[in-house]
Amino acid sequence: MHMKGSWHRSGQAAMALVLTLSLGACAGGGNGGSPSGSDSASGSASGSSEPGKLEKVRVSLWDRSNSPNGQKLTDTVIVKKLQEEARKEGLDVEYVVLPRSQESEKNSVWMASGSGPDIIITYDMNAMFKWAEQGGLWELDDLLDQYGPDIKSLIGPALDVAGTYKGKRYAIPAMRMSTAAASNMKIRQDWLDKLGLKAPTTLDELYETLKAFKEQDPGGVGKDNVVPWALPAISQGMKGFFFGPMWGAGVATDGPATEMYMPSGNFENGEFHSAVALEEGKEFFRFMNKLYKEGLISKEFVTDVNSQQFIQNYTSGVSGFMESNEDPWVVTKETRKSVPDATWVTLDPLVRPNGTQAMTMANVYGLLSLVPKSSPNPAAAIKYLNFLAKNITLVQGGIEGVHYKEEDGLFVAIDPAKNAEEIDWYFKDLNLLTQGYMGNPTKEQIKELYANESNPDEIADILDPYYRSFENYGKQGPLIDTPRPVSDKSVANITQFLYDALSKAVIAKDFDAEWENVVTGWKKNGGEEYDAEVTQSLVAMNWKTTNE
Known part of the structure; x- marks a missing residue:
């Protein structure tokens, strides 16, 4: 499993929390406003508050057609673990598989028909602008304040620069912990x-x-x-x-x-x-x-x-x-x-x-999570993302003690071959809030990350110039x-x-x-x-x- 180390300046404050957690994790309609406003008065947008009743939330999950053994994404160990943990917080999570190569087409169909999941994902900022302008997305400012304290603590730098349109928030952007993450x-x-x-x-x-x-x-x-x-x-x-x-x-x-x-x-x-x-x-x-x-x-x-x-x-x-x-x-x-x-x-x-x-060079923000107006419960969508923030290490490293061990702030794979078969091919796509978990590692940290490999020195010799190239020449659009x-x-x-x-x-x-x-x-x-x-x-x- 490949992991990246060393702090990125813009993410230090947020990632201090991450390590604490890991050690201690266009359907139109409506008025285009926040569901905490008039749209929520009917109760349809505010979510269920009945004790013991699970709130349903449907979440996009990319399918890259790269399963090493033909396993279904929805049957994988991290998917099942997330669903299990989410139920403890009152959420019934369904992952809606989306072929990666059909993202734009499928998202457009979902937005036009109102048939999409409660959280749709895209890297296309222009699509977010278009759907927001058309009134097809829930405004998220009030929902984020009410249900997303852990989101705000975790990805503050990304929220500061992305996800808004005309001064209102329509997306929760993932934060890239390392900007050495581009082509x-x-x-x-x-x-x-x-x-x-x-x-x-x-x-x-x-x-x-x-x-x-x-x-x-x-x-x-x-x-x-x-x-x-x-x-x-x-x-x-x-x-x-x-x-x-x-x-x-x-x-x-x-x-x-x-x-x-x-x-x-x-x-x-x-x-x-x-x-x-x-x-x-x-x-x-x-x-x-x-x-x-x-x-x-x-x-x-x-x-x-x-x-x-x-x-x-x-x-x-x-x-x-x-x-x-x-x-x-x-x-x-x-x-x-x-x-x-x-x-x-x-x-x-x-x-x-x-x-x-x-x-x-990648920007500090990356993937965008959007809540279409067709979602009957946008509050549940933000609750899910906040749940993800509290359990972020599950989608950064897997299950601690099973897939990785934490050493000096680094996530070190316990059994890389097992991880390749069991989680590496999909689990980072479940992470809608951070891309990576640390910034660019030093050469010595690379050796630590790959200490259980037979050739950590060679790996460090290969990877160190990769990170330094981004640092020396990277440009953001x-x-x-x-x-x-x-x-x-x-x-x-x-x-x-x-x-x-x-x-x-x-x-x-x-x-x-x-x-x-x-x-x-x-x-x-x-x-x-x-x-x-x-x-x-x-x-x-x-x-x-x-x-x-």
Whole structure:
């Protein structure tokens, strides 16, 4: 089980409580107001207070289709434990399984039909803004004050910066305990060593490295089988990205986050331009088109919508470069099941055309928990989240004494193999309040965390540069919390169009002709109006570019 250590400054106060606990854990309708106001007068929103009667609460739970033994998520040990503990506090919890790759579609259906659970989850801040504007979400300020004291103590820094719209709270944001939790580039050090190569530092050097991987086959898998860069389909569910290489091309993350998993665009001379509207963006995808034609990325990436081929490529040892959310030790461990001497290491950000280096770093807030107006008992939803705050170590480390032991503030896995089978593949998705449990660990703390492994020194050598890379080069994008009606109307169509259009550009025989289609379609779907609206927001907040 991978755990992160060392305090993050913004979370010190909150995490002092966490360690104390661990040692001592659009359906419309309504008036859009707080359920403590007129809507609660009927009693429907205030929850049951009958002694001995359980309050029903239905909670979203992502299904990543990654069960190692076919076990149902709803039958797992931590799910059962949470349900058991919740009953002691008067809550009857039902987990509603949501396929991770269908999050946006399913959430939209739930909001439109009023059939969703009491807590829906998303990373999409724009979706929260849209549903709040439409009157589809409960306001949570009064409910949080009344039923969420442990929530407020635990995730105060995240509540301070996220989850509100027009001055009212509509979401409970999870707090990222470590901002070293975003996409990161990784490369096979054992392949570099066999070829006598240094790690690439620019996009041009990355091309030469990928070409050498293909032509010289350092893994001995056969030249025709080498897929130098593991990459899945460009889609909502993609598990591999190109943030890092695109940063290296000069595209920044000056715009709001969307479900396009690449840098958003650049804010220059008082104007924001999306990546596809930039010359740097065009040249990056020309680069990708070149890689595709030369067989340096998967020929089947367009159809790999579930990232299964992507995972197969790197775990089977046929790929030498990738970008994903996993840290390099996680990927190394997975690959070593097929290739015992494989070693993935962090690749620092590529030097950009202006001579600087940068990478995407996670904000202090992450996942958003929303309560749709269709929920008959929003109070129970907040009571559940407060219950989770009081039992937070269950979804941070598992069951103490069974899955982990606490040593000097660190959660150390007792039996990593048991945890991998029993909890690791899902239990962090049950944690709606914190992502991780500590900040970035020191090298010595990494050794402590992995003391029960046979190679803690090697693991520390692999992971320490990963954390230091975020600390040295990480950049956070803007949090725009003002109304954006153009985005509400157009961003879903733009995103869906670009999934398909950018894929076509990468595989096109005539890149320039296909890129014309990309830009034309982007404009037709409201891209220029979208950029103009983002520009207004960035100017109003005095945003400074991340491209420096």
